[in-house]
Amino acid sequence: xxxxxxxxxxxxxxxxxxxxxxxxxxxxxxxxxxxxxxxxxxxxxxxxxxxxxxxxxxxxxxxxxxxxxxxxxxxxxxxxxxxxxxxxxxxxxxxxxxxxxxxxxxxxxxxxxxxxxxxxxxxxxxxxxxxxxxxxxxxxxxxxxxxxxxxxxxxxxxxxxxxxxxxxxxxxxxxxxxxxxxxxxxxxxxxxxxxxxxxxxxxxxxxxxxxxxxxxxxxxxxxxxxxxxxxxxxxxxxxxxxxxxxxxxxxxxxxxxxxxxxxxxxxxxxxxxxxxxxxxxxxxxxx
Amino acid sequence: xxxxxxxxxxxxxxxxxxxxxxxxxxxxxxxxxxxxxxxxxxxxxxxxxxxxxxxxxxxxxxxxxxxxxxxxxxxxxxxxxxxxxxxxxxxxxxxxxxxxxxxxxxxxxxxxxxxxxxxxxxxxxxxxxxxxxxxxxxxxxxxxxxxxxxxx
Amino acid sequence: xxxxxxxxxxxxxxxxxxxxxxxxxxxxxxxxxxxxxxxxxxxxxxxxxxxxxxxxxxxxxxxxxxxxxxxxxxxxxxxxxxxxxxxxxxxxxxxxxxx
Amino acid sequence: xxxxxxxxxxxxxxxxxxxxxxxxxxxxxxxxxxxxxxxxxxxxxxxxxxxxxxxxxxxxxxxxxxxxxxxxxxxxxxxxxxxxxxxxxxxxxxxxxxxxxxxxx
Numbered sequence: 105x106x107x108x109x110x111x112x113x114x115x116x117x118x119x120x121x122x123x124x125x126x127x128x129x130x131x132x133x134x135x136x137x138x139x140x141x142x143x144x145x146x147x148x149x150x151x152x153x154x155x156x157x158x159x160x161x162x163x164x165x166x167x168x169x170x171x172x173x174x175x176x177x178x179x180x181x182x183x184x185x186x187x188x189x190x191x192x193x194x195x196x197x198x199x200x201x202x203x204x205x206x207x208x209x210x211x212x213x214x215x216x217x218x219x220x221x222x223x224x225x226x227x228x229x230x231x232x233x234x235x236x237x238x239x240x241x242x243x244x245x246x247x248x249x250x251x252x253x254x255x256x257x258x259x260x261x262x263x264x265x266x267x268x269x270x271x272x273x274x275x276x277x278x279x280x281x282x283x284x285x286x287x288x289x290x291x292x293x294x295x296x297x298x299x300x301x302x303x304x305x306x307x308x309x310x311x312x313x314x315x316x317x318x319x320x321x322x323x324x325x326x327x328x329x330x331x332x333x334x335x336x337x338x339x340x341x342x343x344x345x346x347x348x349x350x351x352x353x354x355x356x357x358x359x360x361x362x363x364x365x366x367x368x369x370x371x372x373x374x375x376x377x378x379x380x381x382x383x384x385x386x387x388x389x390x391x
Numbered sequence: 392x393x394x395x396x397x398x399x400x401x402x403x404x405x406x407x408x409x410x411x412x413x414x415x416x417x418x419x420x421x422x423x424x425x426x427x428x429x430x431x432x433x434x435x436x437x438x439x440x441x442x443x444x445x446x447x448x449x450x451x452x453x454x455x456x457x458x459x460x461x462x463x464x465x466x467x468x469x470x471x472x473x474x475x476x477x478x479x480x481x482x483x484x485x486x487x488x489x490x491x492x493x494x495x496x497x498x499x500x501x502x503x504x505x506x507x508x509x510x511x512x513x514x515x516x517x518x519x520x521x522x523x524x525x526x527x528x529x530x531x532x533x534x535x536x537x538x539x540x541x542x543x
Numbered sequence: 544x545x546x547x548x549x550x551x552x553x554x555x556x557x558x559x560x561x562x563x564x565x566x567x568x569x570x571x572x573x574x575x576x577x578x579x580x581x582x583x584x585x586x587x588x589x590x591x592x593x594x595x596x597x598x599x600x601x602x603x604x605x606x607x608x609x610x611x612x613x614x615x616x617x618x619x620x621x622x623x624x625x626x627x628x629x630x631x632x633x634x635x636x637x638x639x640x641x642x
Numbered sequence: 643x644x645x646x647x648x649x650x651x652x653x654x655x656x657x658x659x660x661x662x663x664x665x666x667x668x669x670x671x672x673x674x675x676x677x678x679x680x681x682x683x684x685x686x687x688x689x690x691x692x693x694x695x696x697x698x699x700x701x702x703x704x705x706x707x708x709x710x711x712x713x714x715x716x717x718x719x720x721x722x723x724x725x726x727x728x729x730x731x732x733x734x735x736x737x738x739x740x741x742x743x744x745x746x747x
Contacts, residue, residue: 296737391463429599493601
């Protein structure tokens, strides 16, 4: 089980041979996008089913703990008093505090249990809208300044909204050409090797998941976006999915993109689509 | 109240949930802390400072639950249970700068089943000593602590 | 201090998280100066005037110490007291309702 | 257990092998020129989204060394940055064309 060792030169040859047969046909009008995407979802989820036959599909929302019993028992012990609990309380307080103009987050999001409405592709604006982006847009629409995207108050509000949305099904639609292009952009990001280490998301979270990479078992790529924001022991704080993306990219010695950049929003879109059929269970706690 | 009352009050704000009331300082004499044992910098000294020269025997009447590989050295969850008539239970991490981590003094109505989260600076033996019948009973386990990597 | 206590099979099962930095005295701040040790040294619980839990802690217990234990007696609806003190003499005490 | 160091060096090595000869070497003869070339190359890698993590700090270090009068060290640092940026650009071009071939089965 060591496909990552494939020499790039070799892959390059293979690539040239089959490239013409497999090049994306994504830009054509009138294609059955939901069917194309469903094929990808099925293939992607089957990869993990084959790799971890003992793991229930629904359990992938628990990340690496779905495949590592020793780590799981430590995590379960930590969840006795989840380290994000205080942040959720603070997020609730922020959520309920009125803005200067008298409205509040509830004006935009009702009771806040809207996690499963994000991310989605906004046809008018031709871009993916994430929950964190929507939170800040709610603020600016009400005359408040934007919050930082990686941690702090925005992560807390997002954590609260995720908490009250726990159990909502992940079911992201990709129904238009624009949506499909954003999806394909995220897909390309996920499978492209980058950085000085020449590693893709898929190298760690598909090929190497379940194996040790130095001291760590990379989590399965399936279910990764279900449990953010996440409180990491390493951060000693709550962080958003895009903060984690930035950390991952730096680990492979690639320059990270900004949180809520088109690259990371499209990656979140693709990854969430891949987890269709699971449920949102954020906020999470991780090492 | 004295100065600690003020510090105490600042902490009250941080306490949430589950609490029905905050009461006055208890009628407790805080004078039991084994400073010399907690200050010891090697395992043998720490044990002697804590327990004198009681005989030590390995025992399988102590159940120690600890990870084989710690997720993070800053938070290593451990649980200890024993059927011995324990007077105290102490946790030592051999390679920590101060090996004695914590010590439970068993009270008449207290069950001998405890959990705690400790720090481990490096891969090390975790040693649990149970004091019972004027002797020390021991169980131990290695816990690997890794650094670096990308964090799952 | 967060405490969850529930009566179960004649015992009260207690899980508690004590908000405390647990500074080891070995860490350095941004200027390279040692941050003085600041850690909880003792934790205890009292029920009906009787001590039912006592633990001595060193600085190698994790930040925001988590402790779980159980004691005999005590019924749902009753209360007991959880208290801690640290090496600077700061302390906190809380009355907890058993569920 | 996968040894990632072996893995990484094999990957980086194979990347370098794959790319050697594809890009022309820098023609700079002094540190100032080398820094300028590294900046151009790194900008090109960044424009397609493939800038590496440390390249910009090598360039910054090179500038600092140059300002301190350490011409040789500045040249070395800028050269390292240039080589990194060159590989990053080639990596990006390669991936943009061929990423579909890297989907694990």
